[in-house]
Amino acid sequence: MPADSKSSYYAALQIIQQAVISLIQWSGANFTPPQSSPTSSNEIHALIQKANHITGWTDAEPEALRLVFDRIHLTHKQTQPLYRPAWAIATETNEKTPRIPYTTRDRPDLDALKAAIQAASNQVAQHWTNLSWLTLFVEKFGSHLSLGEPDIALIDLARSTAAIAAALAQQPPDEKLVLIAGDLMGVQNFIYTISSEGALKSLRARSFYLEITTEEIVYRLLEALDLPRTNIIYAGASKFYILAAATESTQPVVQDLQSRFNDWLLKQFQRKVFLAMAIGSPFPVSDLSPTAPLVNTTTPFAHHWGQLNETLSAQGFRKFDRNLNEILEPQPSHEPCQVCHRDDTIDLTPLKKDDPTSANACPVCRQMFALGGRLLNAKGLVRTQTSQAELSIPEDQRNFEFDIGQDTDKVFYQVIDDFKPEKIRSEDALFLINDWELNHYSSDRCIPLFLGNYGQAGEEGFMSASEFAEASTGIKRVGYLRMDVDRLGQIFGRGLGTAHTLPRLTGLSRQMTYFFKVYLNSLAESRFKRLPDGATVLHSSSQRSNLLFIYAGGDDLFVSGSWNDVVDFAFDIYQSFRSYTGNHPDITLSSGISIETAKFPLYQAAAVAGDAEKIAKANDRDSLCLFGEVFKWDHWLGNQKPDSKSRAYLEDEAMPELLGVLPFVQKLLDPNEINIGYPQSFIRNLLVVAQLRQEKIQEIRKTQPCEEQAVTYYLHLPKLAYTLSRLPAQIRTHANFTPIRQSLMSPRNSPYFRAIATWIELLNR
Ligand SMILES: [Zn+2]
Known part of the structure; x- marks a missing residue:
């Protein structure tokens, strides 16, 4: 995408450049923006000023970052202020993951971060028009610094300002903007309803495939709306939110995209997965200002946000109504696939190519099984419109390839274990998985992709259920852990109260989802280095590394592994999450664990763990259900204060x-x-x-x-x-x-x- 032909892209680029300059100047490094920058037109200059004014971008110096979770107020308030430590997000030497930024009571010293920015600043000039590189630079160095408001991270302020500028650059009538939301509904049906044949790695591949499908929808939507990636407010798990200009074409673009994807989803997954999309009512850009007058005690932005989510969830009740005729037509039923039980295809062949005794499976299940075998060492994905077959690449030199979409919409994703960005063709994109290395983002077509994807290697790819059972201590069993954030809808909907602004919400959702997509990998990879100080562990000698993340993102997770490692990991996650969110009493996790034999059907194991999680939620949340017993986490950990019921009854007991x-x-x-x-x-x-x-x-x-x-x-x-x-x-x-x-x-x-x-x-x- 040439920087001078698209005004939205160019507007966003200028905002991110301004953020980079702010960081570098603060660090004390010498830096003069390259002369080669295309000169800004007066129009663009004016709308950049406008966007800066709306979000409160300031020439002030970056400061320590206060914890945005401190703002949350549902039933409790946080009293003492907390900070994030000031460091750059980077993979540590000899590790694959970044360290976890637990909160601190003391205002952090900023000198080390300044020095890190200084050291990196000499690379900036050569990437000066590469929006992807510059955004990652701001994310690495500006995630733990504030600008303006003390709890708004510089990266979130920069992204929000860029999103507004890019939308305004499309000159919407009356400067009105819209929020667009999407949700891939029924993901759980697709992931969990498979029998044990094909095993854990197929399950992992299914959740990966849906993550990439969400990415593809976002990619396509941004392309159709001519918006840069900085307009993504949030994308992950199966949901996404985008800020766009309210123009005549917005509605038709969204509807067209939704119906194309749903046609494909219907064929690919029968009725299991549905793409819901919603466009909010257009609102004047001034509604995004933190000083905009309140609407019924909430900010106008919170009001638009709430409306958007209502419209989105209402779509769940009208799934596929456009395709109703197709669904109602009597479908021929055939012998069902032995993995997912679909009965609408006669294309069934053994799941494993070289094992004729393996289950008879449909094309989707076969593809997922093969994909599961490729994910252990996956470093990235090439997105392309031309398959390797079309390029006549010899079969033995091809990367593993899967496709998304149908007919003219079809795109191919190739899984790569080692990447050479210079080989990416100009029309392709390269998604880099959990990669914080700036010099890998040499072109604007390199896109970071963060995934909660830890997995221990076994005999063949990831460890299998029987390997987990064999490696466990005591009884030979596999553990399945499900966990999610309590009252997440309320936290995002009303938790911020009158502080509910675009940059703050962006920061809140980024920090929440980073725990599950970024730091959970860190915690799994290196237990004792990454636990918060003072964490309670059962065995100080156990690395508990026999785990496989089936799914981790957004606000929840599903993890399998040796049962005792899964139990230990659950306790680790809880303590890590509470410390990361500042032990805020309103921000808690509930969790359920099931412990099963290796042969136990996966969909049943997932259901048992899901039921256990529901029991934990019903125990007034903040609880764990394990071994058929449910207690508050504090009671499991031995940190409890007596509850009101037992307090009176047991008051004489020492x-x-x-x-x-x-x-x-x-x-x-x-x-x-x-x-x-x-x-x-x-x-x-x-x-x-x-x-x-x-x-x-x-x-x-x-x-x-x-x-x-x-x-x-x-x-x-x-x-x-x-x-x-x-x-x-x-x-x-x-x-x-x-x-x-x-x-x-x-x-x-x-x-x-x-x-x-x-x-x-x-x-x-
Ligand atoms: Zn199948």
């Missing part, structure tokens, strides 16, 4: 030394605590006592509900005392055992000990 689930499991498993191990029978007996207690509680609830508290906290204690008395004398008389015994006998720990016993039992099986 506080035990150990409280909660994890502290006990830790102590009971630690070989240094008691020199000889606990007999298997002891753990079994604990389980039996826990089981009896559970049954008694069920019974008393029906017969004498007023006695429930007594049964819950006290009835099992004599049996427990008996079990403890049967332990070998060496243990009973050991000094380290006294606090364990006293704590176990405390009624305050009564609710937990079934979970404690189950956990230890599974680890020792």
Whole structure:
């Protein structure tokens, strides 16, 4: 895209250049913008001034960045201000991922970041008209600095200003803009409804394929609207938001794109996946100003945002109504695909080319299986309109290729393990996966693609379910973890209150999604280096690296792995996420884990974990459901404060030394605590006592509900005392055992000990 032919592109470029200059000047480096910049026309100059004025772009110096999550207010307020550490986002030496920017109480020192910018500034001149390179430069160095408002990151202010300028450059009537939103609905149906044949890596490929489909829709939409990538407010998982000019062509462009994609989606995935798209009402650009008058106690932008999302979700009820005739026509049904069960195709062949005994699968399932085999070392994707076959590239020299869209819309994506950007043809684009290396973005056609994609290598590509089970500690099982942010809709909808402006919302969604797409990889890759200070872990020697992310993005995740690693990872994620979001009481996670045999059907495992997650949500959120038990995370971790129900009832009981689930499991498993191990029978007996207690509680609830508290906290204690008395004398008389015994006998720990016993039992099986 030549910089001088497209005014939108050129307007955005100038804004991002201004952000780069601001960073470099602040760093103290010597820099004169290259003379080769095309001279700005008066018109463009005026609209850049306008965009700057609207968002509050300022010539002031960048400052430390306050935490945008501190602004969130649903039921609680954050009291003490927090900061992000001031550093550049970069992959560390000998690592594949960046470190996690946990919050700090102290205002960070900015000198190291200044020095990093100085060091990088000598590369700027040669990329001066490369919008992609410059944007990544601002993102790397300006994500942890503020400009103007203390909680608005420089990158988010720059992107928002560029988006406004690019939209205004299309000269919409009355300077009106619109928000466009899209959502690939039914993604879960496509990903999770497959049987076990084809395994985890197919599941991973399916979620990857849908991510790329979302990218493709955004790519196509921006192209059709003539807008640069800085107009993306948010894109990830299966959703996207774009700021555009309200011109005559906006509506037809969006409708055309939506119907083309839905025609294809209907054929490709039957009725499982649907593209919903919505265009908000046009609004004057002045509505984006932070000083615009409030509409019913919210900002005009929040008002437009809310309306847009309502329109978008309403589309879910009218799926495919345009294609209704096609759907209602009787379809011939054939032998179903053994993987996804579709029955509308006769093209079924073995899933694995060289294994005729493998399941008979449809073309989509075969393609997903093959793609799953290519993702472990994927570094990027080439997007092209010409297939390798059309280019007559010999078969043995081709990259793995898949396609999206049909007929004239068809594009090809090639998976590449090592890339040579200079080989990219001028009409192609190159998506670089999780790549923060500026010098890889040599052309404007190089686009960063962030994906939560950690996976441990196994015998063949990613580790398989049976490899995970084999590698687990204790019982040989696979764990499936589902987790998502509580009340996300409310956080984005009303959490920012009167501070709901475009740059702040952009920053909020970027930081939220970066946790799942960028930093979750960091946490998975290098456990002890990346956990926040003071995190609680079960084993300080376990790297818990046997994991495969099926899906991680937006605000949720689905991860599989060796069951004990998955459990450890869940605790790590929770603590990492809370620290990253400043331990804000309104920003929490709920999670469910299922533990299954390697042969257990994946769609059922996903459903069981999903049900567990629902139970956690129903426990007033901020909870984990594991081993069939649900508690607040603080109770699992042993950080709990007594809840109001038990507080009054147990007020005479002393506080035990150990409280909660994890502290006990830790102590009971630690070989240094008691020199000889606990007999298997002891753990079994604990389980039996826990089981009896559970049954008694069920019974008393029906017969004498007023006695429930007594049964819950006290009835099992004599049996427990008996079990403890049967332990070998060496243990009973050991000094380290006294606090364990006293704590176990405390009624305050009564609710937990079934979970404690189950956990230890599974680890020792
Ligand atoms: Zn299939």
